[in-house]
Amino acid sequence: MPRTKAVAEDGRRRHPAAGGYARGDDTRARIVAAALDVFGQYGFGEASTRMLAEKAGVTLPALQYYFDNKEGLYLACAEHITQRMEMRLKALMDETAAALMQRELPRARLTDMLLDFLDRLADIFLGERELEKWTLFIIREQAQPTRAFDLIFDRVMHPVVRACAALVGRLLERPASDREVKLRTLMLIGRIVIFRPARETALRVLGWPDFAGDRLALVKKSLHAQVAAEFSVSRHAKQRGRT
Amino acid sequence: MPRTKAVAEDGRRRHPAAGGYARGDDTRARIVAAALDVFGQYGFGEASTRMLAEKAGVTLPALQYYFDNKEGLYLACAEHITQRMEMRLKALMDETAAALMQRELPRARLTDMLLDFLDRLADIFLGERELEKWTLFIIREQAQPTRAFDLIFDRVMHPVVRACAALVGRLLERPASDREVKLRTLMLIGRIVIFRPARETALRVLGWPDFAGDRLALVKKSLHAQVAAEFSVSRHAKQRGRT
DNA sequence: AACAATATCTATCGTTTGATAGACATTCGA
DNA sequence: TCGAATGTCTATCAAACGATAGATATTGTT
Structure with missing residues (x-):
């Protein structure tokens, strides 16, 4: 060079x-x-x-x-986190986008895709020990956003929410930009992500040492049941409205 | 004196x-x-x-x-937060406990109680500006628990989770100490609380300036629909299992 | 081998930090 | 009113902080 x-x-x-x-x-x-x-x-x-x-x-x-300086090192860390997250999420984002190219998908298929999306998100956000050290970092940025947050939001948070909203939108039969779709999406992802900022509370309540292996599987299972119920009834409610 | x-x-x-x-x-x-x-x-x-x-x-x-010293002031703040939260939550905890003294409650009644519980929790956690300044505080304690966290957990977090779990347990027809009940409860409360640590992400996604007034009402409405669906199907699934 | 470019080091800096000593001011009860 | 108890202040401290200057060491190309 x-x-x-x-x-x-x-x-x-x-x-x-x-x-x-x-x-x-x-x-x-x-x-x-x-x-x-x-x-x-x-x-x-x-x-x-x-x-x-x-x-x-x-x-x-x-x-x-x-x-x-110290601040520059901090921003370098934000860049690093952003790149690492992008790497992990890329396959998930790409596959979701590719699958949604197909206009009409069976409802069961969409639900499966959403559940798979959430499972893989849980693997990334809860399953990887590396994220433990990033939590304070990311949350500090949420509380008082600096340039570091723009990086994380534009390249990680927002793409994840958009991809998930695309799935949720299909299931609710509304555009992904719909406010209710956005709210549902944030609360869907929130059920996984909450175990990061509220980690200590959750571990004490559950009597768990961490969210590894079988325990993470239990979190996914519970979320599966909730999501299946939530989007099953949503459809019924929507169809009753049409009649 | x-x-x-x-x-x-x-x-x-x-x-x-x-x-x-x-x-x-x-x-x-x-x-x-x-x-x-x-x-x-x-x-x-x-x-x-x-x-x-x-x-x-x-x-x-x-x-x-x-x-x-500085640390002592910090702990005094934790004590203050704990007392303020206890004040706000006391009525909610008391009413929930009193209502659950009645062994058999109609399912619709239980669902209404749960929705009311979550509404009031949302008012406290999202509706009060005072909590904005406590978020970094509480989350730092989650990430690296100090004596301050013991206060907050024992007198605020845990009682809230226990009270909510009592309601969820009734709806799922399982004891409040059941792991699935705990997980469901954490993810229920998580859908409200997530807007504190993930505040900036949520505001940017929703295009909102804050979670005040009408916007808080929208959050509640969305959560109502989810909860109604979630616990409606849970019952059906449970009854089908018995057959 | 030589030398330019990069990398690391020691020593040091000015500033900020959390905290203290003791003087002084205010409050309250007898 | 007086005096003990409480409360506030100025001045100062030792230690730690984030950062720099210039010497020295290592790397890589010619």
Whole structure:
């Protein structure tokens, strides 16, 4: 790759934007991984640059060398989370969109697709330990949105809601942009996602150590029963309205 | 009241545990109110003692005089939140318990009670602006529980879940301690509570400025339809199973 | 091998932090 | 009115913070 200067115009030494040596790439990745842990566990304000550097196994100036400042590292973490989530969700989004190209789908098929969508969402949001460390991060952004939130919303949250709303819209026989469809969709996804911010409450109520394996399967099963009931009666109610 | 010393045994000057003059009570209350705002907006780590003192209109040593340290103020806030929530929820808990003293209640009555329960919960959790500032607080405690969380869980979260589970248990014809009842209950309450941690996502999806007035009514209406459907089919499914 | 570019390090900085000492002000009961 | 108890203030502290300067080490290309 073409060589660039590691010295910025203002004379400060920085990791070249075009990329550097392999060693630098490795160090940068280690810092982000460490930062996700520390920010996730302590939040932005209580995570000190010394904690971050120690966890990453680098010296303090390395944080400035690669990220300009603490805030820059935080945004790099948001970018990382966004990319990781996009990777996981891509197949789900693509398959859902492809399947919905077909105008008329049997109701049972749509319900199956919705249940499968929710199962895979549960696997991603609850089944992966990596998300434990992202919860405080994401929720801090919900409470006081920064530039980091725009990334997460535009590339993760909104696409997930839109894809699910497409399914829900079909089942309710309304456009995905319908307000009731949006509300139903948010509350559908909310039944999975709630175990992240309310994790400790839920674990204590259920007497569970975590949401792994069989316990996650129980969550899915319960949600399946609710969804099957919810969209079964919705159709009956809608048809009674037409008569 | 019997007079006590404002000087602790270690010689440090502190607000007497038994209470002090009216002026001191007023100042303490102002500090807690200010701290709820600041902690709620910035979180524990990013809220400095200088910000807290300024917002309360006191000098720095006042924080130590009344709360020993920053952490002590934080715990005082947790106590305050817990008491405020208990106040709001007391009538709801009492009425629900009293109504369930009656062994056999018509199903329609139980459903109405559940819907009313959820409506009032929505009024408390989403309708009161005061809770906006408590969200970051409560969620930080979910992510990394401290002594503050024990207070909130034991006196607020758990009682709410138990009361709601009692209703859900009746409707599902299972004991409130049943795991499926607990899961259903958590996901029921979750559909309301999710709009707190996922507030910004939900507002952007819905194109709403907030969850006030008519918009809160829309949330309730949507939830009503879901719940009516969910518990209507549950009964049918259960009766078919018996046959 | 040489040298430019990148990467890491030590030492240090100015600022901010949470907290304290002791002086001074106000309140309240006798 | 007086004095004890409570409450507030200024000044200051030690420690920690986020960040920088410039020296030194390593990498990679010619």
